[in-house]
Amino acid sequence: MNIDNARKEIDLIDGEILSLFARRMALGGEIGKMKEAAGLPVENSEREREILLKITRESGVELQNSARILFSTLFELSKSYQRSHKVVESGFPEKIVSALENTPALFPASAKVACCGVPGAYAQLATDRLFQLADITYFNDFGAVFQAVEKGLCRYGILPIENSTAGTIDQVYDLMLDHHFYIVRSCRLQVKHALLLPPGAEIADIKEVISHEQGLKQCVGFLKSLGNIKTVTAGSTAMAAKIVSSSGRKDIAAIASVECAGIYQLKIAADNIQDKDSNYTRFICISREPEIYPGAAKISIMGTLPHKPGSLYRLLARFAVLGVNLTKLESRPKRNENFEYMFYFDFEASMASPELRMLLSELVSDGNFTFLGNYAEITA
Known part of the structure; x- marks a missing residue:
């Protein structure tokens, strides 16, 4: 033959x-x-x-x-x-259909928004890309942003969730387990870091560099070029700039956005110091209730899977049957539960699909998964 x-x-x-x-x-x-x-x-x-x-x-x-x-x-x-031929009795599809029908055609141009940090933070820059003019309230940590949205102090909250260089923002993923929220939009913001010095200082004078943990991770190559420099973490890159501005010292610098130079009266000693030019941070915009705007093409869910061989494969197969493209799969250990994991999924799809609504309805009705949102993502 x-x-x-x-x-x-x-x-x-x-x-x-x-x-x-x-x-x-x-x-x-x-x-x-x-x-x-x-x-x-x-x-x-x-x-x-x-x-x-x-x-x-x-x-x-x-x-x-x-x-x-x-x-x-x-x-x-x-x-x-x-x-696909079975009618699932659950309030989940009706709730999502209601959001699809009742959400306005346009995303708000202005709203009261919670951000972590101080003016000049990258969260503020992401907010400015998402809204024409937002009324921003700043909070000291990510948990406070979640709480502000849950309690109705702010309609929306802006949170970083992952960076193309440094990976996921672990603290935000962990906080997701503790709070009730929906993602209504996301933004991929190109992050360009600068080394900011006090007026009159020179790079040769610097002994200490302050920034957010992620900012330091994203500029490892530049920091090595400075020699034996001490690095100190701050709550945000903008907070680092504020600390340097008010310190009265000439031997410290901040890694932050160029916008922070004008806000905190610092000078730009070097810009675009990030290790990769394609350095993007993805921010999510959260709300207390679901909002699904026209053009929403990304869905996020979070949940647990049984400790059985093939359980993840079987779930992925159900999405594959519907032709759904999975764009992110993240696993996080559940606190206080040994070897138990929470899975976070992003995929390209719309809740306008009845078959997908049926599948997500079953997952949510079983109590193992939480629907986080169907939303559009912009790149800025």
Whole structure:
């Protein structure tokens, strides 16, 4: 047999597989209807386990893993097809549909907004990209921003969530577990750091550099070029600039935005000192209630998965069946729970899709996942 003959035989086999697959899915759909009529759940993990054990025994050692993956995928496709014909009674879809219908066509030009830090912080720059003119209230830490939104002190809160150079903002992810909120928009802000000195100081005088932890991480190369310099962390890059401005010293500097130079009367000794020019920080805009504006094309959810082999794979397969593109998957250890993790997902999709609403409704109804928002992301 040559390669052409082998391919022809494979084509014939593929045709048989497709025909059998269509028959299997049709039967699965009928079973789904009978399950719904009888009030039975779509999931039957015990039967799946029995079939997988049988397949493993009969497939031979060489094909065991491949056969198990193949049939696990078939199970997920079949269950997804059954769910697509099932009516899920949950307040979740109605709440989201209400947000879709009642959210205004345009994102607000102005609002009362909570930010972490002081004037000149990158959170303020992100706010200025999201709103034409925001009434900003500054807070000392990220937790206070969450609380300001929860308590209704501010309609929105702006929080950094990840940086393209330094990675995720761990503190914000941890705080997400403790607060109730929705993401209504996000902004990818290009971060350009500068070394700011007190008037009259020179780089050669500097013995100490102050900045936010992320700012220091993003400028490691430049800091090394300064030699034996002490680094000190501040609550934000803008706070670092404020500290340097009020210190009265000539031997300290701040890593912050160039905007901070004008605000705090400092001089720019060097600009664009970040390690990478493609240095972006992603900020989220949160609110107390869901708001879904036209053009929302990103969805975020957060939740836990059972400690079972393949549980993450099975969830991802359900999204894959709907053609959803996953853009971020983050796992965070749950506090006070040994080896328990919270998963954070970003994916490109819209809640306008009934099939996706059905899937998210099931995840939320099970109590394992929280819907965080459907929103648009801008790049500034």
